[in-house]
Amino acid sequence: MEKSLAEFTKTGSQSTSSLPPEPVDIIRSKSCFRRVRLNVGGLPHEVLWRTLDRLPRTRLGKLQDCNSHESLMEVCDDYNLEENEYFFDRHPGAFTSILNFYRTGKLHMMEEMCALSFSQELDYWGIDEIYLESCCQARYHQKKEQMNEELKREADNLKDREGEEFDNTFCVEKRKKLWDLLEKPSSSVAAKILAITSILFIVLSTIALSLNTLPELQDKDEFGQPTDNPQLAHVEAVCIAWFTMEYLLRFLSSPNKWKFFKGPLNVIDLLAILPYYVTIFLTESNKSVLQFQNVRRVVQIFRIMRILRILKLARHSTGLQSLGFTLRRSYNELGLLILFLAMGIMIFSSLVFFAEKDEEDTKFKSIPASFWWATITMTTVGYGDIYPKTLLGKIVGGLCCIAGVLVIALPIPIIVNNFSEFYKEQKRQEKALKRREALERAKRNGSIVSMNLKEAFARSAELMDVVVEKNERPQDNHLSPNRWKWTPKRATSETSSNRSINTQHLGSPNKGRNSSPQKLNVQKLEEMYTQMAKTQSQPNLNAKDRGSRVGKQRDEIELGAIQDHHPSTLGTREGVGDMKSLSSIDSYISCATDFQENPRYPHSTQVDLCHSNSPAITSSQHSAAKTGHQTSGAPMLAPVTVSKPPCSENSRKFLFARNASRSLFSKGGCRNDKDPGPSPLSDSSVLSDHSLLSPEVSVYTTASSRTPPKSPESTALAPTVFTFHDSSISKYIDADTDDDEHMRDISDASPTDRLLSDSSPKRSININYQRGTNHLEAAHKILGQNCLFPLEGICGVPHENHVGPEMGRRQKGRHNTLDKSH
């Protein structure tokens, strides 16, 4: 023992450099310490196990539940049993507020914390963001929405950029060149010149258009009507020719014709060109026809439409584009502005009408007539063609002026804000674009390693899989003879658990899991069932009841302790009872139902079979289905016995099996809803828990044999006692469980999955056990033989560490391969 201790102190954290501890040691370590040290990113925290138990579904809540090296390593990044310290490689700042959530039931966000990273932290620790207090919620969601919006916009931008890919039709190269020439003025000097020419043509054509209406420059046609100046008509023709050519070239070179056609800027281009051609067409086709007057009117309309070409300038000015975007984005505010104005106009015009209508020679003849006055006054233009003359009218006019100033002033800032935001956004985007270009260049040069963790992990999982399959046999050979007995199970459990990681990450469905092994086992299982059913079922139930009763008892003790601890917050004994009953009945109904379902489970054969020997079955099933190394599960069944009070060797064996099955199910097992396998397995894990507990449980049972048998509900109540510094936490916890329950109901209502969940009786009993032992006096009384009183020293039970060197090396080897593949 001294040696092992020395080893530990030498190597520091044991999981990577030393041997993996036995589950028994883990349990013992947990039971000896009332507190736990959490090292998050280098910042040490110390917290009561009891506190972590308030939210059992979260990562920290699960930590207490992990009794094997593998499951512990899943939850935390590193741990040290001697120091009772668990390491998490996460941001320490966020963890402070998260740990306070456990303590106070209020989740607050550090002010300097980035909302996105906080949300990631919340995801990691398994806490839902709805628990965030309302004072921090607004900030959090605002930031998050903003970021999501920005990310979406960026993605859209990227897609746009990628959308410019040219399909491999004819003359791709030339079309691409042409496209760059016409659409990207900054790409080359020629493109720039082209853009400037285009602007000049636009300006020229607009000038020609306005000069055309000067009477001095107009000509008279044969009907005496003024027509265009011939020189200006030539200019117009040239400009239109240029525009048409530009449009057609753009259209031809565009990668996506329909998208090009739909683009707002191109629609404007088209509208600038079309009126000219329509006018020509109409005049040419109607030259002979007499109804020239009508055609003239139409032509006049199209002539007005020519002015749209001024909008073509928008293509060359980002300012104009952002103006358009602003107007589009703030149409809500514009509508508001118009509504305000309309209401003001309505009110003041009717008021001024009533004030002025009796005046001689008034211009306010009716309310619609005074609309004009009201509009001109409210917009503070004030032509002076209509103005009030009576005193009353003047008062109304004065009010109208002031109201107009106010009303127009109010919504304008929002529009301005939108404009400036968009402008800033555009500038930012330009910068982001440059940054991305630089990044891509760097990537191409190989100076930046890809940080895509998901990809990397998937790849490593693949590699790991291969390594495991290759190394399985040699690994087994490394084991010492006394361990040999348990190796097949061990190996299979490992492989299967690794498998499940693999499948989870690669997302491949576990096909054929329930095909062959089930059939193989059926006969033997049935035979065994007939034998076991008589002997087993009754004791099993007893065990369950016993365990629950024990849990209940422990909790009662705990309750007393709690009360002593917090008289100020909890008040009297009745208060505790109330809280307990409230939270338990409300939120742990799921537990109760699960528990009740167990005895009369429909697939009784399988259930009871697996009551007896499920762990082995699980492993064998999975291994057979997946790897095919184990041809039949039958030999695996043999060494497992349950009903007898197990010796230490036996209990350890069970631990292995149980952990294997559990880790398997927590990862991959839930996926197969129709697989009948999981249901008995989860049941069996309950059972194995009992057997695991049995050395201690037996002590309990003798102690608690006097207590009357209790209904299943009472057992479900057992884990629900929490110590609240604040009664509101009960609400949170209720919400927690309820939500999860709903989710599960929606996603999958099969009892197997519910059993697999944390609220299953398996868990509750486990909690009871640990909580009972966590408590000082109780632990002392019950575990008496091994567990030192935690108050006397931190290192409670180093001597019972059964970690054999061979085991550890094997484990370590596996981990090393994993690390390498990373």
Next chain:
Amino acid sequence: MWTIPKPRYRRCEEDEPEITVNIGGVRVVLFGDVLNRYPESRLAELVNCSSARNDELISSLCDDFDPGRKEFYFDRDPDAFKCIMDVYYFDEIHIKRGICPICFIKEMEFWKIDQSVLDECCKSYLSEKEGELKEIASKVKVILDDMEVNQNATRIQQCQRFLWRLMEKPGSSFPARVIAIASFLSILVSAVVMCVGTIPDLQVTDAEGKLVEHPTLEAIETACMMWFTAEYLLRLASSPNKLHFVLSFMNIIDFMAIIPFYVVLSLTYLGTTSMMELANVQQAVQALRIMRIARIFKLARHSSGLQTLTYALKRSLKELGLLLMYMGVGIFVFSALGYTMEQSHPETLFRSIPQSFWWAIITMTTVGYGDIYPKTTLGKCNAAKVLETAAKHEVELMELKSVGEHRRKDSDNDDT
């Protein structure tokens, strides 16, 4: 692991109690005499009972006790404790930035330290946050009240509830939406009818040769009024609290929009039955016609923007008053100045100071009709000054606007 430095000489005099506390992993050594400055606080109590060796009391005060190290463990936030420790040394507490004040207050309650020791600067921060929270809570409560459906309500109550949702919550169901739209349209129609009715071309002469409204318009008006009345009555009937309903702003507007119609009706009835003088009746009717304008305000019910406008105006009433006062002063000063300067001109348009008020208003708001304008050079300079002050007003208005904008943002947040 930080300890409070302590003058050495005191240790020599007496061996006062010294305790080690572990707050969520942070170990602190504290001295009894320091802690006893606040004897009601949790730590002071702990010191006193640790000296008395009262195990039961100790375990009630702290979460865990390590007799070997004489270390008391508390499962609390260490950061907040660091701030709270200050009270023993400096008699005041400052909330560290980054800690939510609400959360901090809870910690203070745990350590049994009175809130009054919190420093003023942090108190204002706290009250601000508390106010925010209260606002949110009240809003949430309103929403929850809406959501909650009382199962054991009587049939009449259920009916009432249904009607209430139908009339007041346009988002609740499709019929409610339809009703809201119909109500909106009827307001618009009645407003248009009111305007169109005044156009002389559309009016008809009655028996006495007077212009009265077109009969069709009259019919539409009556229909709209019927709708408004029905709506108002239904709302009133379905409202859970009648007095509150009658006194609320929106419903007063509704009432004002309806009442003139009925008053006019009754007056004309009285007039025709020669209970009252006909001329008087007609004057009264004329006066009441103006009140029809109130119905335009009914639109506010259907537009959140308008409600925000009224809210913003209500909130910035003080600033608005200030603005009006400035304007009033400006008008007085400049109209007086304008009057005196323009008096020299033979064909002056400024005949009196009250008359030049009008000029001042029109100029200050930059409307400028041009019916009255200064003709002398001095008067023109004066006008320039007026415009300068007007520009200043604009700046003030911008500030006012920011208030309104802030409000709107707030309400947007609430909506989301």
